Amino acid sequence: MVGVFLYNLPIIPVFVDDAVAGIGLVLVSAVLCGPYVLRRRYPLWVLGVMLLAACVQLLLGAPLLAADAMLLFAVYNAATRYVWWVSLAGTVATVGWLLVAVIPHLGDDVVDVGQLGVLVVVTLWVWTWGTLVRIRREHVAGLRERAEQAERERETNARIAVAEERARIAREIHDIVSHSLSVVVLMSDGAAAKVGSEPERARSAMLHVRDTGRGALAEMRRMLGVLRENEPGSDAPQPGIAQLDALVAQSRTAGLPVELTVTGEPAVVSAGLGLTVYRLVQEALTNVRKHAGADLTAVTVRVDCRPDEVEVRVTDDGRGAGSDSVGASGHGLVGMRERVAAHDGTLSAGPRSGGGFEVVAVLPRDDGGV
DSSP: OHHHHHHHGGGHHHHOOOHHHHHHHHHHHHHHHGGGGGTTTOHHHHHHHHHHHHHHHHHTTOSOOGGGGHHHHHHHHHHTTSOHHHHHHHHHHHHHHHHHHHGGGTTTTSOOHHHHHHHHHHHHHHHHHHHHHHHHHHHHHHHHHHHHHHHHHHHHHHHHHHHHHHHHHHHHHHHHHHHHHHHHHHHHHHHHHHTTTOHHHHHHHHHHHHHHHHHHHHHHHHHHHTTSTTOTTTTSOOOOGGGHHHHHHHHHHTTOOEEEEEEEOGGGSOHHHHHHHHHHHHHHHHHHHHHSOTTOOOEEEEEEEOSSEEEEEEEEOSSOOOTTTSSSSSSHHHHHHHHHHHTTOEEEEEEOTTSSEEEEEEEEOTTTTO
């Protein structure tokens, strides 16, 4: 910019002999060069001021000056910052000024027709170049924005996955702890009641308490192990339908009159669905122990493995329980509903018409029924 202005000064006397006109052209040259420092903030304003100064230049008798080259830079700058039709308007105005400035002087030693054509082509090429630069910048900015959006989505999905995993682990731990502790409490009460009159039965009950506690600790380690990389036992298999016999046997030992019936082909049920079935039965039996009362005489657990779904039904003939006592303020039924919803299944739980309580879950097969 400064170089163009200084280069322009010796050319001014070629066009004017009047000192006043010469000073005017120096000022015009300064206006053609000076505003360019504001090109980033006011691109169109800078181009407009330069065109106005160029028009004053014509009135002072100078068709072309070296400082007029700054118009090309202004055209390029506007093209890089505005949509094509806005910058094209400034370019057309610049070409129009060029034609007005040169055509009347074609017979003089200023420029010939060929040079005028080159100047017009150069002006249009500068605008095209600036437009392509703007398009590329917008494309790169769009790619960067999409990459940032994808990164935000990945972070959001990661947070959601972490929250879901924490909720899953919380449900698992709740089921393990609530079931095992209820068994331990019942058997400990029985052992305390029989320790004087039937020490052998008390001793057997305490051994069952020990085994139940060890099993619960093992399951807790397995669940918490997924939070630590390479934790021993973290890859241990989760319980499924095949382990329901042991679960029911444990409940019988604790004094619960449970009968288990499994129909269909449980061996082909997926591991995730089998774990859900196991936890549903576990939580239902825990609720029976907590709420069925002393009048309980029978508990029935039925698992039907059908080609397209698995139905889990747990019924008892105890006193029953309303929603105020079963999972309303805790995590029992809430956790069961979350497990069933995770498999797009349905869950119903409530008092039976003939007395007692019933839990029924229907889970679609997630293995396509194979």
